[in-house]
Amino acid sequence: MLFTTFSFVVFLFAVLAIFYALPHPARPYLLLGASLAFYMAWNPKYVVLILGLITIDYAAALWIAGREGPGRRIVLFVSLCANIGLLGWFKYANFLRETWLRIAHPGAPVMPLDIILPLGISFHTFQSISYVVDVYRGEQQAIRNYTDYALFVAFFPQLVAGPIVRAREFFADYFHWRPPTAAEWNRGFAMILTGYVKKLVCADQFALVANAYFNDPAAFPGRMPAWTGTIAFGLQIFFDFSGYTDIAIGLALLLGFHFPQNFRRPYLSASITEFWRRWHMTLSRWLRDYIYISLGGSRRGKARTYANLMLTMLFGGLWHGASWSFVVWGGYHGLLLAIERAVFGKEERRGLVRIPLIIVTFTLVSIGWVFFRAGTLNSAFHIIGQMFSPIPGNSLMGPWQSRLALLTLGIAIAEEYCGAFTWLTEASVWTRAIAAVAALIAIEIFSAADQPIPFIYFQF
Amino acid sequence: MLAFFGVDASLFRSAWYLQFLEPGSSAGSVEEYLYWLRQQPPGAVPEVVVVGDSRIAEGFAARQANARLDDRVKFWNFGIPGTSPRDWYYILRDADPSRRRFAAIVLAIDHYADDDSFSSPEDSFVDLNFVIGRLKLSDCWSFAMSMKKWEYRTGAMSGCLFKGLTLRRDVRALLVDRAERLARIADWRLNGLGYVSGYGGSAETLRGLSVDWSHRTIQFPPGAKPWQKESVQSVVTGLPPPQTGDMTRYRERWLGGILNLYKASPTRIILVQVPRGPAPNPRQRAPAQFIRTIAGRPRVKTIPSEMFHDLERPDVFADGVHLNAEGRVLFSDRLTDQVATILAND
Numbered sequence: 001m002l003f004t005t006f007s008f009v010v011f012l013f014a015v016l017a018i019f020y021a022l023p024h025p026a027r028p029y030l031l032l033g034a035s036l037a038f039y040m041a042w043n044p045k046y047v048v049l050i051l052g053l054i055t056i057d058y059a060a061a062l063w064i065a066g067r068e069g070p071g072r073r074i075v076l077f078v079s080l081c082a083n084i085g086l087l088g089w090f091k092y093a094n095f096l097r098e099t100w101l102r103i104a105h106p107g108a109p110v111m112p113l114d115i116i117l118p119l120g121i122s123f124h125t126f127q128s129i130s131y132v133v134d135v136y137r138g139e140q141q142a143i144r145n146y147t148d149y150a151l152f153v154a155f156f157p158q159l160v161a162g163p164i165v166r167a168r169e170f171f172a173d174y175f176h177w178r179p180p181t182a183a184e185w186n187r188g189f190a191m192i193l194t195g196y197v198k199k200l201v202c203a204d205q206f207a208l209v210a211n212a213y214f215n216d217p218a219a220f221p222g223r224m225p226a227w228t229g230t231i232a233f234g235l236q237i238f239f240d241f242s243g244y245t246d247i248a249i250g251l252a253l254l255l256g257f258h259f260p261q262n263f264r265r266p267y268l269s270a271s272i273t274e275f276w277r278r279w280h281m282t283l284s285r286w287l288r289d290y291i292y293i294s295l296g297g298s299r300r301g302k303a304r305t306y307a308n309l310m311l312t313m314l315f316g317g318l319w320h321g322a323s324w325s326f327v328v329w330g331g332y333h334g335l336l337l338a339i340e341r342a343v344f345g346k347e348e349r350r351g352l353v354r355i356p357l358i359i360v361t362f363t364l365v366s367i368g369w370v371f372f373r374a375g376t377l378n379s380a381f382h383i384i385g386q387m388f389s390p391i392p393g394n395s396l397m398g399p400w401q402s403r404l405a406l407l408t409l410g411i412a413i414a415e416e417y418c419g420a421f422t423w424l425t426e427a428s429v430w431t432r433a434i435a436a437v438a439a440l441i442a443i444e445i446f447s448a449a450d451q452p453i454p455f456i457y458f459q460f
Numbered sequence: 461m462l463a464f465f466g467v468d469a470s471l472f473r474s475a476w477y478l479q480f481l482e483p484g485s486s487a488g489s490v491e492e493y494l495y496w497l498r499q500q501p502p503g504a505v506p507e508v509v510v511v512g513d514s515r516i517a518e519g520f521a522a523r524q525a526n527a528r529l530d531d532r533v534k535f536w537n538f539g540i541p542g543t544s545p546r547d548w549y550y551i552l553r554d555a556d557p558s559r560r561r562f563a564a565i566v567l568a569i570d571h572y573a574d575d576d577s578f579s580s581p582e583d584s585f586v587d588l589n590f591v592i593g594r595l596k597l598s599d600c601w602s603f604a605m606s607m608k609k610w611e612y613r614t615g616a617m618s619g620c621l622f623k624g625l626t627l628r629r630d631v632r633a634l635l636v637d638r639a640e641r642l643a644r645i646a647d648w649r650l651n652g653l654g655y656v657s658g659y660g661g662s663a664e665t666l667r668g669l670s671v672d673w674s675h676r677t678i679q680f681p682p683g684a685k686p687w688q689k690e691s692v693q694s695v696v697t698g699l700p701p702p703q704t705g706d707m708t709r710y711r712e713r714w715l716g717g718i719l720n721l722y723k724a725s726p727t728r729i730i731l732v733q734v735p736r737g738p739a740p741n742p743r744q745r746a747p748a749q750f751i752r753t754i755a756g757r758p759r760v761k762t763i764p765s766e767m768f769h770d771l772e773r774p775d776v777f778a779d780g781v782h783l784n785a786e787g788r789v790l791f792s793d794r795l796t797d798q799v800a801t802i803l804a805n806d
Binding site: 006399400433434436437440441444445446447 | 463464467468471614618622624625627628631632636
């Protein structure tokens, strides 16, 4: 059930209507039932899997919270093994097997195992791991009620592609639930609408260019196709993922939950470090808190700091997908972060100097996207070669995409420096109505695809 | 939401946007025909409209028919490629609101037999594109539910409720290229009917084609073009689909709907089977159930299918289903004579 389908809209309105019609004690059961139904709409059999993980982590956290001594570490280990093991089997079994067979039997054909990746497994396992680790660290109380914990993991707005919510954030709203204020209703609807515009009008439009290029890069030789195809993908993935996140955050807000921000205009970053503070912020936070800091962070000298950055980003790359191109993408970002740390330290740039740095950062990030999208390393290196080819070639972006890119850049700058979105959600009812009508008309007329295009991050 | 419905309705539900449709598009072609009809109010001579798909667009010459009857009858060629009886229903409903404009309406169908095909005619989603300018809010439910698959039903419902969804490609193309679009619209409105009437038919021929239906083999004439071969092959070599009665139900719904529109009208409804192909299958798979059910209804006539059997030969066909210029002349004359006879006898 994609967020962009008619059936989801019907599902959402039904859940909202019943949620507010029910007495408060019954609402968690409704939300859990709706979340599991949402999950089962994709594949009913796999509900056993998510419920199994929920049960293991729920019991592990209770065990850890109620005891002292080395047994806690063993139970934490069991819980981590369950989560990482399941994630590893579904996501990385083919990758590891293929890598091993290519080393052991070079040249032999490799038939992949028939494994279907469960919906949102990368997200809900990370969320579960963070909960159990937080309980182990004493930063989170164990949740006593199974339904409460199950809802935290399976809550449908963020089940499939985040944001990766920490238990204390979720339960702060859950245990002190209050109905959304009028301003929150406005903001929730505005975010949902913005998310749909980002996905249907922007992401799907840039997808036309990106897919045309990356599906057959050899058909478009030259610098311009390589750069415009790659930039189109960079814009597609941003609008796709941040659109999904906006919808998720908006939905949660309508149900009285406050999810953390996941994107903050990342392409206006003046460094790679800043980019990762603005891009998929909840994943960056997770990687920082549970990988980078666990490895020692920056407390063990410069060389170890750079190594930790590299390892963290390699892990981040591998989290996105099971292929060497994702590993290279993560390593590329780790390397850039390490170089940046070595050369510039933690210095933040302000003023006009940001402009050239934003351009440089955007260029570096765009080159990284080639590894993310190309599918194979050979293809990625071919495209990067084309980016610096002496043949100019033609731009693949048509007038629509070019104008849309400029328009969205203008909106991003307005939001960055004037808080345009916040201003709009607090503006007069007439201004909001005009903006909402404009957004709906934009969705109606400018949505690019006839058939719903799945969100990119659904595959992770 | 109310404001959105209001803006959407004022843009697309009113006739405002229809004047900007691309003339060659599905919706645009329907609206152009209706525009020409509105521009020429009924005159002293009786009018006959021949409604059909590309077989009529290629195979019938209204100008020749008028001349054959010394302009004592005015023929309209409403052969719009890609349309189907469901589209014709909505087009005729709006083309002739009084149900008295036409002396006769000729409904040209490909086959009197209710042969089913693998793709159900009910699920022809493209129909939405043709009649989007004709669908009222009150039509949305019945139009959407006339499709079989739920995905088409929901698509048709949303496309009918929010017409901008259906017309979005047209709107986007207009915004990119306003000046040229407006020039095309002006030219088409002024001269388009002349272009349609002046069309002489295809110069291609399949002379020399032979088909062995018992072995489903085809002998193409030398020089046959790939698209000609493809159109013949699709008819001859395709596996026979299971006969489920879909076509009968579909015709009862939509052709029957047209008959019901004109139930209390003096307009005659004439059904004609256009020449089926250069070498039609001698075995008929399904009975002509619909034609049987309407036999005997007042002011409804069926031209016998045998009337055009001698035109079902390769030299008067351009491809597997469309008559060529020579066939167009022969078919137009003969259909004109048949219509004239029916009008005279009534």
